[in-house]
Structures are given as structure tokens and as C-alpha cells.
Amino acid sequence: MRVLIVGGGQVGSYLAGLLLEQGHAVTIVEMHEATAVALRHALPSVTVIHGNGTDPGVLETAGIRNVNLVAAVTGADPTNLVITSLARFAFNVPRAVARVNNPHNSWMFIPEMGVDLALNQAEVLARLITQTML
Amino acid sequence: MRVIILGCGRIGSGLAARLGYAGHSVTVIEPVAAALAHLPEGFRGRTLVGDVLDRRLLLEAGIDHQDALAAVTPSDDVNIVAARLARLVFRVPRVVARVYNPRAAEIYRRLGVQTVCTTTWGISRIAELLSYSELEPVASLGSDVDILDVAVPPLLVGRPVSVITVPGEIQVAAISRGGRTFLPQPATRLEAGDLLHLVVLTAATDHLVALLRQ
Numbered sequence: 001m002r003v004l005i006v007g008g009g010q011v012g013s014y015l016a017g018l019l020l021e022q023g024h025a026v027t028i029v030e031m032h033e034a035t036a037v038a039l040r041h042a043l044p045s046v047t048v049i050h051g052n053g054t055d056p057g058v059l060e061t062a063g064i065r066n067v068n069l070v071a072a073v074t075g076a077d078p079t080n081l082v083i084t085s086l087a088r089f090a091f092n093v094p095r096a097v098a099r100v101n102n103p104h105n106s107w108m109f110i111p112e113m114g115v116d117l118a119l120n121q122a123e124v125l126a127r128l129i130t131q132t133m134l
Numbered sequence: 135m136r137v138i139i140l141g142c143g144r145i146g147s148g149l150a151a152r153l154g155y156a157g158h159s160v161t162v163i164e165p166v167a168a169a170l171a172h173l174p175e176g177f178r179g180r181t182l183v184g185d186v187l188d189r190r191l192l193l194e195a196g197i198d199h200q201d202a203l204a205a206v207t208p209s210d211d212v213n214i215v216a217a218r219l220a221r222l223v224f225r226v227p228r229v230v231a232r233v234y235n236p237r238a239a240e241i242y243r244r245l246g247v248q249t250v251c252t253t254t255w256g257i258s259r260i261a262e263l264l265s266y267s268e269l270e271p272v273a274s275l276g277s278d279v280d281i282l283d284v285a286v287p288p289l290l291v292g293r294p295v296s297v298i299t300v301p302g303e304i305q306v307a308a309i310s311r312g313g314r315t316f317l318p319q320p321a322t323r324l325e326a327g328d329l330l331h332l333v334v335l336t337a338a339t340d341h342l343v344a345l346l347r348q
């Protein structure tokens with residue numbers, strides 16, 4: 001499968017590593033140049049594009065028209081939602097996953113915003129703790 | 135009209151003031167309390183301080199029964215997300231987002247979010263003023279139609295009014311000649327020294343420039 005990851009921080013790079021191990025083709029879009037350079041060293045078989053993932057031109061350069069899945073995992077929720085909206089409604093990507101940074105923002109991660117699956121770290125942690133530890 | 139304005143910077147505060155003076159019921163949401171000082175003295179609308187994407191705050195502002203919403207924060211991403219949610223979740227009938235990235239503006243317009251791209255608008259306006267200062271509008275009718283005064287270019291002297299008439303785009307409304315002004319016929323010949331009063335669709339300005347240079 002071809003996967004486009006937007007956001008090459010800890011979540012994005014870890015996800016890229018996992019996907020590579022499973023034999024998928026991975027492209028990462030990363031806004032900060034230093035992080036992009038570090039990613040190229042750490043993950044030589046990943047295509048790393050330095051640019052803003054909400055810019056449709058950058059997404060096209062990253063091959064968004066030919067991917068099976070987009071994962072929007074930047075640290076900014078509005079940015080992730082713009083990416084999923086563009087992926088679904090401008091570029092017809094079949095599936096889009098988004099990271100929810102602030103649990104109060106989870107109400108916005110809906111199919112109308114192009115989100116098939118919202119990953120809410122804080123919510124998962126809190127639920128696990130309250131359900132298994134108390 | 136009941137309007138929510140997200141962001142109280144220069145555009146947000148100016149828009150709030152203008153709509154407020156016009157008698158509309160305005161609610162401004164702004165994350166930085168100090169920014170509300172941009173509002174004019176005597177502003178009678180409502181102000182709420184907090185995250186413009188906070189669902190509770192939006193509901194407190196009455197987003198589910200508004201006539202319009204303008205998303206004019208400094209962030210393209212926030213504006214686009216807020217505008218789409220206002221349309222799709224809260225069914226606000228009129229929604230406009232301000233964006234800086236012209237490429238995204240075009241895509242979002244196609245996706246049903248009305249955008250105003252201050253970058254594109256600024257570029258075309260400045261380019262217009264730099265290159266065709268003779269085409270500065272003397273008046274604007276709404277935002278789509280301008281009234282322009284143009285001195286007849288030498289190459290058009292002797293030609294009929296119909297050569298600078300484009301149905302639906304460019305109309306010669308009147309001609310000032312020798313101290314008097316009259317309404318021309320399509321066959322009226324242009325004379326040296328004529329001042330043309332044109333009614334022009336803003337989008338057809340380039341077309342007019344081409345006609346005047348023929």
C-alpha cells in the first residue's frame with residue numbers, strides 16, 4: 001500500500017517505521033527543514049518532502065493523487081483537518097486518518113471533514129487508566 | 135442579520151464595527167482578550183473570549199441559529215476548518231473564510247466554502263493601480279460593478295461606441311464632450327477629447343484594457 005504521512009514528528013516517524021517494516025511505500029511531508037533532514041537519515045527508504053502539508057501543491061508533489069491512505073499526524077488539529085479535507089474532497093484519497101491533539105477538539109474529526117478514523121491519544125490513555133486501574 | 139465573527143484583528147474588528155453600525159446583531163469570538171480593544175468605542179455587539187474552535191463557546195455564541203459567519207483569524211487552517219464546520223455541522227447559511235494561500239482558496243471555493251483571499255485581491259489591486267492608474271473606479275456598485283472615467287485613446291477616435299461595448303460586461307453609459315454630457319447610441323462616433331463614463335463588470339477590467347489598447 002502507498003501511504004502519505006503528513007507530520008514527521010515522533011508520531012509520524014514512528015508510524016513510518018512500522019509501515020516500512022510491513023512492506024508499505026511511505027512518503028512523509030514535514031514542515032521543518034531540520035526535521036526533514038533528520039528523517040532522511042533515519043529512514044533512508046522513505047521519501048521525505050520538505051513543505052507545508054496544507055499547501056495543495058506540496059501534497060501533489062508528495063504524490064497524494066496516488067496513495068491509498070493519508071495520515072494527518074501534525075501537532076496542530078486545524079492543520080490535520082485541512083489535510084484530511086483536501087485529501088478526501090480535493091484529491092479523492094480513499095482513506096484518511098487524523099491525529100487528535102487536544103481531546104476537546106475531537107468533535108471536529110468527522111466524515112464531513114474527510115476523517116475516516118480519528119486517533120485521540122489523550123482519550124485512549126484516559127480511558128485505559130480509568131477502566132483498568134481504578 | 136445575526137452574525138458571528140471569529141477573530142478580532144484588523145479585519146475582524148473593522149467588520150464587526152461596520153456590521154454593527156448597519157444594525158446587525160454581531161457576536162465576536164477572539165482568543166486574546168486584549169485584541170477586543172480593536173473594537174470601536176460604543177460597539178454594542180457581544181464579545182466572547184476563548185478558542186474559536188471550542189464547541190461550547192460556539193454554541194454559547196448561538197452558532198446553531200445564525201444567519202452568517204465570518205472566519206477571519208490570522209490562521210488559514212483555523213478559518214477553513216471553522217467555515218466548513220459552520221456550514222456542515224451548524225448549517226449556517228452564509229459563511230466566508232479569509233485565507234492567505236491563493237491555491238487553497240481556489241480549492242475551498244470549489245468545495246463550497248466561500249473564501250476571500252486577501253493575497254490575490256491585494257496583488258491584483260496593486261498591479262491594477264501600478265499599471266492602469268487611468269482605470270481607477272470613480273464609484274463601485276456593490277463589489278462586482280465599477281464606474282470608470284476614461285479619456286478616449288487616440289486610436290479609438292472616429293470609431294463607434296459599439297467597439298468598446300461588450301454586452302453584460304462593458305457599457306458606455308455617458309460621454310462628456312465640449313462641456314456637456316450625453317447618453318450615446320451604439321453608432322455614436324468617438325471624438326478626440328471625449329471623456330467616457332463606463333459601467334464595467336470588475337472581472338472584465340482586463341478585457342476593457344485590451345479594448346482601449348487596440
